[in-house]
Amino acid sequence: MSSVLSVKKLRKVFESNGKEFDAVDDISFDVHAGEIVSLLGPNGAGKTTTVSMIGGYLLPTSGEVVINGKNRYKNKIKPKVGVVLGGELGFYGRATALDNLLFFADLARVPRRQQRQEALRVLDLVELTDVANKKVQFFSKGMKQRLHIARALLGNPPLLLLDEPTSGLDVEISTEIRKIIKQLADQGAAILLTSHTMSEIESLADRILLIGAGKIFTSGTVAEIIKQSDVHHIDRPATLEESYLAIAPQLRRSEQ
Template sequence: MENVLEVQHLSKTFVTHKDSFHAVTDVSFGIRPGEIVSLLGPNGAGKTTIVSMVGGYLLPTSGTVLINGIDRYKTREKPKVGVVLGGDLGFYGRASAQANLLFFADLARIPRREQRQEVQRVLQVVDLANVAGKKVQFFSKGMRQRLHIARALLGNPPLLLLDEPTSGLDVEIANELHQTIRQLADAGVAVLLTSHTMSEIEMLADRVLLFGAGKIFTTGTVTEIVAQSKVHHIDRAATLEESYLALAPMLRRP
């Protein structure tokens, strides 16, 4: 099975008049259809830089980003990628959910005759079809986060980038979003997830990229990462959080 996302020797260096900073150095990985891969590492490790380059918001210094075989930066054809940065911004509060999504469907160059059907489809995916006519300013934070996912799904992108998708949400709403994300993966969408919530990664990630100082330190399933940490308990298995804390000193920049 070919990878939806193929990152090859990706690097990013920020240069100022005084110095240079290597945010990401020679990173390579792939994500298959239906696979959820999580970037895990401390603040400043380079995770957001990776997401920004894959999403097309930041030009790499070197390396290649392929999405379904299309080079993100070297071809005129722009591959479809859904990006969820979350937060309270990004929508027109006085407009309805449907009106907002119709606007973004137009920006995404979805043919006019298909837009209403496509908006209805993505609202159903995130369970917001019953409030399609409600103004976004009256949405709860959880509803807005689901609307962000709906916006990202316009046009059926094969790759979804999720940056802290449940940050600030209560447990019940976060669990609903987890179910939505898993359903999308089960339908074949490839997902790149960044999160500081260890339970979220344990629940969702098929594979973890442990990231530090701009490089991949190690990769594996949650069980494999736990085993590599060498954290043991007599009466139970170590958690991902305990294992991460044991490995964290090796992930920080010198």
């Protein structure tokens, strides 16, 4: 099975107080169509830096990002990637949801004649059709987060980068967004997910990459990560959260 995303020896060096440090240090992995891969690790592990380089927001120091066979930083034609960074910003508050998406559809290189139809399509996918003509400044945080996902879906990109897509949302809205993410993978999208919510990763991820100090410490399915943690209970299976907490000290040691 061919990879939608192939990350090869990716590295990012920053400078702080006159000293260089590797925020991302020679990592390699693939994500296939219909697969959800989760980057999991402590704050400062390099997850958001990795997503930013794949998304084209940050230039790597070295390494390759290949999307559908095209090198992100060597080809003149930029590959289609949907990015969800979330938060309250990113939209024109005084414009409607539909007008915002029409603007971003143009940036996503959706043909002019198809932009309205495409904007309405993605609004329907995230169940915001009924507020298409409502100004975004009056949206709740959950509605804005769904609008972020709608924006990422414009033009049907084969790869979605979801950085903390349910951060700060209540349980009901988080559950709705997880359902949307699962549906997108079922429809063939390749998804790279970062999250600090273990139940979210446990329910969504086909594969987990545990990362510390910019390095991939280990990888595997939820069951494989739990097995690697060597956490056992007599009366029930270990959870991903328990297993991660058992492994986390090793990730943090690798950061020192």
